[in-house]
Amino acid sequence: MKSRSIAPALGALILVNRSHPLQGVPCPELAAPDPAHPHLLMERRAALLLAACIRDAGARGRIVPVSGWRSHKEQQEIWDDTMAKEGEAFTRQYVAFPGCSEHESGLAIDLAQTAPEIDFIRPEFPYDGVCGDFRRLAPRYGFVERYRADKQAITGIAAEPWHFRYVGIPHALLMENRRLCLEEYIDLLRQQELACTLENGSCIRVRRLDVPDLQNWNRPSTGTYQLSLDNTGGVIVTQWEGTL
């Protein structure tokens, strides 16, 4: 039988942390989520969904993006600069090591409540008011609060209430419902398949395969599916199975 080659895209579920750096990743297709800040970019789909979430939270002009996609060089400059100004302990706590920052993937965004002075490294993004409204809505647009205080031992990053990561809509909902960070979510998918039903009634199934097993995977003949590498040697298969 002829073997079928499937090359998954890097995708929205790549894990980026100190143990899983980005390596040789091409620059994603970028767009500005907020036309008032055209220099501030994210991966194109993440940018569209962020703009929609801000609009639907009634937060236009009240929440501003302060840092989106960064090149490796920019991450290195932020690291060097913070190290010089704030010292090693602060830098290690709040700045990801170059190559290990989600910002280099284009899938992360730092947000701030609009204010005359905004701290670039630790922007103010409270849990109440308009920021709270955005936070509650975010998983429905595929975003998760990536670094929660209670997950510091797993993520290795101190609480960052301002840093949101695009993982895609079914995944953000599954992670939020189970209070899982991305490291835990990928670990859970190593053990079991997950399913979720969206508000529109469509049923979605999520499973993880080791990359070599993908060649033997039976591609579904109906419905749609999406593949995303997870940067831990796996590929996450998201399958839409129509409405129930």
Ligand SMILES: [Zn+2]
């Ligand atoms: Zn950030």
